[in-house]
Amino acid sequence: MSSEIPVKQVDPSPGPSKNNKKGEAVELYASRKKIYVKEVKGFFQRIRNVSLTLLMGMYFLFVWLTLDGQPLIHFDLPAREFHLYGATFYPKDFILLSGMLIICAYGLFFITTLFGRVWCGYTCPQTVWTFIFMWVEERIEGSRNKRMKLDKSPSSSEKLFKKSAKHAAWLLIALATGLTFVGYFYPIRELIVDLFTFQANGWAYFWVSFFTIATYLNAGWMREQVCLYMCPYARFQSVMFDPNTRVVSYDPNRGEPRGGRKKGVAPSEVGLGDCIDCGQCVQVCPTGIDIRDGLQYECIGCALCIDACDEIMEKMDYPKGLIRYTTENELEGKTSKLLRPRTFGYGIMLALMISAIIVTIATRVPAQLDVLRDRGALFSFNGQGRIENSYTLKIANMTEVPQTFTLSVAGLEDIQILTETEVTVASGENRSLPTVVDVPPESINESNNEIVFQATSGTDTSLSLETESRFVGPTR
Template structure:
């Protein structure tokens, strides 16, 4: 018979993967599999906790959700400030308009994010998981609703173990209705990043959403409801890949939530009036509150485990108990393996944080962020690509002129309309005309945040150039209504003179 998750004592089965610091014993694979199945079937009733790290989690929940729910409603230049319009292939991010050609910026952003994750993990383990991961954030929101409706840990356990009654049905129904409200609003906000949210709201009220909009609204709502309401710690323990590969990114100097075994053991209950040191006891009173507050249901006193998301709930809970007993706090704390083994001071711990791995990640991040900012700052909002008409490489036309035909793919990535003037350089007598139906000119207007394909012909007097290709340059100038030059784009191509 194996003990349940969260049990304590010498016969407790320890988790697979990360082992207690310094442990060398092995766990039989069959026992581990059986314990895992027990953990999956057992519901975790996390106890509420107050403290420094709990306040940080609440602050980050409020901050992240204010951004997520609020950004789609912010306007910028008479449009939605953040909108990823997949149909129009335009990404609006405040004053920037990004096109598919700007995928390099997304690539840089993803690399920076990955390096940031490596850096945070090397410094403080699963810091992102415990405070900013969407799974953690929405689980916190759903658990807050659950506590308000059903009560804290003991009340929820009693309610679930009670027989079916009108009170139980009413409480459960109210809880799930509130969960669904949050889930649906989350799904609506999600698709509001890909379609104008004000129009989306009107369509939703009229039940006039498109098929894909209905699909993503229901899918994301159901995923939020299921993951945050039911799966919870199972996502972190068995579905999230980060939990599996994080062990290669931590070392002896990484700050992780750790139980000070040398100070806390032997564990045991005691009277506050008795000298527990004389009884041979450590500071841990074996109250198991650190297990009760853990959202993944582990016992941190068994050592560092991959299921620990580094939320610090057990730190707050243990410090609260230590304060009541008038013991020093920090029995469970953020510290490193080296600090525990070598009994380092806080100053020494901070000094060991600045190790080669952290410095390399920091330098690489700084370089990439600098490149990213510089690329955005120097980004040209007007782009011109010249494509030769391969069906008509060069021909002689009336008036003893040699003619080549080109297509200019033009993109205006700014939110201002542009007045453009086109010309061509590179050989004597070259002349360019924009062909737009029956109208020929050298100027055109580009609407804001638009792209356009323009057909142009370039002519030169016959006999002024030898047969074969000749290098030429297309010059596109963007000017203000009063003639002030804004941008000049130069693109090279070739002019072919037939034999």
């Protein structure tokens, strides 16, 4: 198996050159040739159907679920809150989001190193929606041959009906997708009522329309073009491959020389390999490539060609697996290693990042106390002859219920808060509280002293917050 990605050399410059001896203008743009994908059943298609049903089910269902009156998953952008399974995250928790993204990236690298583009083939939204659209197309317009015939046929009422029905079904799925996506940002029940009674704001109409059109175009019209020309992962994933990466491959040692023969004829009888050159692997390929040409960047690892070829092998009474998940080493008769330095590297990084996120979430205190010293006046003497300093306390409540905090200050003898010492902060609120503190002059020996503000919740005693600050007095 060749791991080289074939690159066609083009020379756009006019005039003779090494690759263009006649000096003809070279067309850099190639118009898309429509791919008519043949439906196939088989082991890997069943696996994809399961993953597709699970993922679509989660996507369309979770937006409707609530927990204790709160949406299960909800990005509340105006309030700058993210509700996830009963927990609320705020911009302060951005580090967690960054950690999650890093975990996803390392997870993808780790899986790609081991099994190639399984993400693309089974779980990528582009693949999932394209397969749903192809399924609808097959139900309405019929099999691959019927679709090709329909496209070539002159206009007729039947053609108009089938095409209209297909596009209407695609648009409905796309609309449901767009509504659901926006429903993760705008409570779905309100969204649907507001949209259809024309009470939603303009952005809601814009984003629902945007995601509807994007889904319709990407899964209905552009399909493999998204993978080939728009997806950056298709371009850089090959650097994660090595001779031990398990990818969908054709076994040329077994298949070549290829050639047609009657059913039941053994390859040795006709001096050929196991490939009967039926072309089924090409007809089922959603990117329109021939896996027998070797590993190509267009291959999304969907394994439809494995299912198609296995069906042929079964009919011919040959062993299955002419196209299979295998490694370059195995095809060359060498042993493959599952664990190797790069899998260890990605695996260790992944384990470290997951552990760090778990520890961060487990030790996360869902409240925060920030103290800002009033920089306008360093200190002043009040009517009792005591020294005063002013602060702004900011208390953020990231729990799901209101919290009543009792405030105190320590660090100097006889230090006290003169302003409010009890404050109720609503769920999700970040409350600012002007606070004045004083001490008798004899309590301070330095001009700049360390003090500690404390805020303890009476609602949830585990919420006890402490933040250091400075108390400034006259120079001694």
